[in-house]
Amino acid sequence: MVKVMIKSRHTSANERIIEPMIALARCSQQDRIIVAGSKAIELMSALQRRGYLRASATANCGHPARQYNVAFVDWRQRTLQALEATLDWLVDYLSPAGVLVIWVDPQKPVANQNLREALQKHGFRVEAGTVHEYGSAISARRFELNPISKAA
DSSP states (O other): OOOOOOOOOOOOHHHHHHHHHHHHHTOOTTSOEEEEETTHHHHHHHHHHTTOTTEEEGGGOOSOSSOEEEEEEEETTOOHHHHHHHHHHHTTTEEEEEEEEEEEOSOOHHHHHHHHHHHHHTTEEEEEEEEETTEEEEEEEEOOSSOOOOOO
């Protein structure tokens, strides 16, 4: 009698949120990605396992020089007030054309509106979002600060 062992792959919460975040950011494996939040190291590792080798956690991202194309923020089980403080310094790492993706716990519509308002206050406009049973995410980009005037 031959016994066959089948390995089941348990999908962690970090693994479940990374694919929707990548999809919202529409990023490539060549993009520089900064990851913030309490699970930043784990998310950075998940990205690197998928071939996003230029991903860095905020713990090892260097000095802010607008050098990142994408910022992933894992904001599960954290407050909006704490997010605003994080955005104050995180935006200096993100390039002017960069995209910010924030993952939050499932929340009430008023909390989503507050999140959108916080992003607008920091110079971002929401582009897209996704909702899952274990949370939701939104992507945002900076407002155009100096629009190029069109020639007549």
